[in-house]
Amino acid sequence: MFKLKATIIKDIRILLRDKVGISLMFVMPIILVVVVTSIQNSTFQLVNKNRLSILINNSDTGQASKQLVKAIDKIGMFRVSQVKGPQTEKSITEIMHQRDAMLGVIIPANFSARVSAKSKNIAGKALTSFGLQGDTVKKVYDVDPLTLYYNPILQESIRLSVKGAVGSALQLVESRETLRSLYFSINEKQLPESLENEMLNNKTAINEIAVSKDGTRITPNATQHNVPAWTIFAMFFIIMSLGGSVVREKVSGSFIRLKTLPTNYMVGLLSKQIVYLLVTILQAAVIFSMGIWLFPFFGLPALNLPSDLLALVIVTIICGWCAVSYAICVGVFADTQEQANGFGAVSIVILASIGGLMVPSFAMQGFFKSAADISPMHWCLQAYYTLFLEGGKLKDVVNNIIPLFIITLVFQFVTFIGLKRKNLI
């Protein structure tokens, strides 16, 4: 026990004197968490505060096109600015670049006339099918399509929601015209505005409720999503310090002496596991504390800790232990610090990618969906999300902890084999 204590003290002293290593383990992940959460927070608030800028060139002079512009503005997702005069594809894209607009729409010159004709035709058909006599337009033209221009940096999911929103606005305008035509054909007078509004705008509301396991109504936000995810990344980032430390000790002269002393090198590795496990727990504590107390100062939502704190501590310890085991495993097999750092950095990015830190696992297809199961970060993330987003308890994360524990034991076993093969124990 005294040997282990002396080794832990030695490792802590070396760690505290490695300023670069400490900054890699604490400062970098903190910056990462703040930056990624801020960016993600902007996306989360896209439909609320940060509206997408859209340029509308209305070449039409009729009422329908004006109603369309109004309807698009009313969606609340866009910051609308209009461009006068006839525009071509080339000119509107130039203006989009000049004004930093993400989107552009050209409403064709005959838009209102075509919508009106189409509506009258549909109303006439409807009356005929009711057994009434209705006006019909002899020749009906299809409404020319609206053209939506977009900046390629927009993600597909955002583009699809933009298309859906503009489509809804268009549907509203066409429905209004059809309704007016129908009413006029029957009553030979204008549809009263109050009735029109009631018929078109009195939609059934959709309530959105986040489903949590403990019955609490946790509203998902960028902080609840990103802080746990990037805390896991920070824990695994310890490979940059720990993997290098194991290699440095192996290739340094001190290791020659260690091998001739009456103490098994396993004591050295056990000490590293304890010290760096404490570091990972400290990392999590620092990042969570930042999420709770500092994020509001950056204009970000504050982090809500899960109700089951014991489960949070257990999951954090096992995640940290897994990260430390992986780092030591890489350190044992690497022959140089460059190998450990290079492989370590690339491998944790890959594990994070397939583990769902960068793209949600549920959005992955085929092979990658299955591959997520072998990434320890996937199980860490699932456990954290169960606690942070779903309000889960310890019993709810057992299914995540078990595979994580098994992966950790595999890392430990592979490390043991490596130590034996390299004659280090």
Add this chain to the structure above:
Amino acid sequence: MAVSTPLAIDIENIGFKYPGNSVVSFSKLNLQIAKGERFGLFGPNGAGKTTLISLMTGLLSVDEGHIKLLGQEVGKHNNAVNKLFGFVPQDFSFYQELSPVENLQFFGAWSGLDKQTIKQRSDELLDILGLDEVRNKPVDKFSGGMKRRVNLAIGVIHKPEIIFLDEPTVGVDVQTRHAIIAYLLELNKGGTTLIYTSHQLSEAEDLCKQVALIDNGKIIAQDSLDKLMADHKQESLEQMFLNLTGKDIRNDV
């Protein structure tokens, strides 16, 4: 050569070849070193000095034959044997980020000492080796000579019965060399067996009672220093060394 006193080291018919290397390093090598001896192992680059020390300290394993330290068979990770000796490697074998006293605390614990003994031995060694004033400063700021003394202090902290010294004075100034040799002689007076390798043949005359010349994995001469020079009719060890091993420059790969 017959040795009447108890043996510190008994090497019997050992054979060794580095894995993947076709050249045999040692074949049927025998060497006995008496307890309390000051034994110098000399030879040109690549002669096998460091390999032989690595075999004696258990860093490498013999392919055949036996090596015993104070009657106990040497093997890899053999804690009972590892307690018997101290090793002062040619490279600086400690943590440069730590101070001398912090290094001694750690290596003392790994050598099996308790806290009290470590403190007592650290104080003694730092005083004897002139490191007391810098005991709490990180070693990476030290000169080469100071680092050599730290290297030595760590190797002897547990008062081993046998000390292996692989070029312990390489790259140090005259004062440091003098201090190191004086301390080693002091240890030997207390009964510690010294096994020493160096290129500094002049040091053999200061430190060694017995000398072995090793070349191409074979011991080509072994006796007391005076007797060796008398037998080979040479006035200096260096001249005798050149006569026995030739003047060709060797590469140690």
